Amino acid sequence: MEKFELDESLAEEIRARVFGEGFMKLVQSVRRGGASFKISLRPVLIGGRKRFQAEMVDEGQTQVKNFDEKDARDGLEEIIAQKGARELHLITATGDLHVRVTKKGRVMASRSAPMERKTAIQPHDRVKNTPLNAFDSLALLRALGIADGSGAIRASMRGKYDQINEFLKHVPSGIAEKRRDPGAVFTVVDCGCGKAYLTFALYFHLVNVAGLEKVKIYGVDRREDVIAAARATAQALDCASDVVFEVGDIAGFSPGGAKPIVDMVVSLHACDTATDEALAKAVEWRARYILSAPCCQHELQKDMADIASRPVQAREAFAGLLRQSILRERFCDILTDSFRALIMRILGFKCQVIEFVSSDATARNIMLKCEYGIAPRQGAAIAEYLALRDFFNVTPWLEKRLAALLKL
Numbered sequence: 001m002e003k004f005e006l007d008e009s010l011a012e013e014i015r016a017r018v019f020g021e022g023f024m025k026l027v028q029s030v031r032r033g034g035a036s037f038k039i040s041l042r043p044v045l046i047g048g049r050k051r052f053q054a055e056m057v058d059e060g061q062t063q064v065k066n067f068d069e070k071d072a073r074d075g076l077e078e079i080i081a082q083k084g085a086r087e088l089h090l091i092t093a094t095g096d097l098h099v100r101v102t103k104k105g106r107v108m109a110s111r112s113a114p115m116e117r118k119t120a121i122q123p124h125d126r127v128k129n130t131p132l133n134a135f136d137s138l139a140l141l142r143a144l145g146i147a148d149g150s151g152a153i154r155a156s157m158r159g160k161y162d163q164i165n166e167f168l169k170h171v172p173s174g175i176a177e178k179r180r181d182p183g184a185v186f187t188v189v190d191c192g193c194g195k196a197y198l199t200f201a202l203y204f205h206l207v208n209v210a211g212l213e214k215v216k217i218y219g220v221d222r223r224e225d226v227i228a229a230a231r232a233t234a235q236a237l238d239c240a241s242d243v244v245f246e247v248g249d250i251a252g253f254s255p256g257g258a259k260p261i262v263d264m265v266v267s268l269h270a271c272d273t274a275t276d277e278a279l280a281k282a283v284e285w286r287a288r289y290i291l292s293a294p295c296c297q298h299e300l301q302k303d304m305a306d307i308a309s310r311p312v313q314a315r316e317a318f319a320g321l322l323r324q325s326i327l328r329e330r331f332c333d334i335l336t337d338s339f340r341a342l343i344m345r346i347l348g349f350k351c352q353v354i355e356f357v358s359s360d361a362t363a364r365n366i367m368l369k370c371e372y373g374i375a376p377r378q379g380a381a382i383a384e385y386l387a388l389r390d391f392f393n394v395t396p397w398l399e400k401r402l403a404a405l406l407k408l
């Protein structure tokens with residue numbers, strides 16, 4: 001037997017522990033000069049099927065890949081056959097195996113009873129009952145830069161982590177069960193995806209928690225740099241065929257096909273009328289679900305700044321409020337979202353306006369949560385909309401965009 005080589009009985013014990021009951025995690029760390037290379041393997045459930053997730057960390061770069069058992073067996077043979085000094089820690093529900101190969105090539109193995117390992121292998125926040133804790137999200141959080149190497153949430157990313165967690169809480173429950181064709185691909189578009197924190201979190205949530213077998217998510221953003229970064233993250237997380245990104249304006253995006261069908265549209269803080277465009281696209285794509293948290297809204301403010309051209313009743317009642325720019329800005333945000341909610345209702349969507357995250361986390365904490373399925377063009381909804389619109393004598397951007405469908 002060569003130096004550094006594990007003997008056959010030890011190799012067999014490793015195989016049996018990894019592919020037997022109660023396997024939790026294997027980590028092998030190899031030191032090369034000053035640098036270290038680490039590979040870990042853990043079981044994960046993807047679309048209800050058991051897979052093996054390998055995470056490779058080499059000079060600070062993380063790569064994640066999911067394997068079926070056959071490929072995981074080949075990968076494990078490479079781990080076992082690795083040359084040089086290294087540490088291997090294998091964790092199972094019944095106990096641990098520690099293997100140390102010294103610089104001189106001596107192999108030492110020891111076994112220990114199961115350990116309390118919450119802090120060792122899970123992010124600190126896993127103890128809380130949140131969507132990102134409902135599945136093994138460690139690799140995701142690391143790849144997104146939300147968690148550090150030890151699995152702790154970075155202080156600078158705490159706000160984003162909370163925002164994503166709270167957003168995911170509003171993914172409707174039972175979406176897998178409600179599908180008419182459970183085998184069909186569930187298609188989502190994230191409009192104005194930016195660095196795609198939500199896009200990836202939503203993908204893994206839909207697959208691992210909502211129980212959807214086939215999910216395809218498109219992230220659209222007009223910034224080339226964020227799309228390039230999101231594509232690299234998709235490669236690193238081994239989901240690039242299911243989570244795809246396109247550079248461009250939401251208005252010009254199509255998931256393909258003459259009459260594209262999209263199941264869900266999400267947008268998180270898409271600027272100004274980009275939120276309206278996301279809503280309009282969702283209507284045209286006949287999306288059943290929409291989760292949209294609007295951002296800055298300038299469009300209506302421009303009209304409302306001209307107090308003199310408001311109808312007399314609005315001018316008299318609202319002059320004091322509209323004169324102050326901060327009050328006007330906040331009021332126009334509320335008015336814009338009121339128009340949006342009413343338009344969605346007219347078009348057949350049940351629309352709730354909720355605060356999806358605490359206002360301490362972001363002042364932009366409103367979400368329009370819509371589900372298609374009520375009678376469209378109800379007289380009461382149209383009357384409410386027209387009364388509000390005509391009181392201020394404005395034409396909301398979304399009404400102009402969807403004029404052909406609204407027929408007001």
Ligand SMILES: C[S@@+](CC[C@H](N)C(=O)[O-])C[C@H]1O[C@@H](n2cnc3c(N)ncnc32)[C@H](O)[C@@H]1O
Pocket residue numbers: 191192193194195196197198220221222223226248249250251267268269270271274277295
């Ligand atoms: C405030 S960022 C939010 C990013 C991401 N949704 C998040 O919450 O982390 C808004 C993003 O929307 C993109 N955006 C704004 N208007 C857009 C449009 N009309 N079409 C495509 N992308 C747009 C911007 O480039 C930017 O990346």
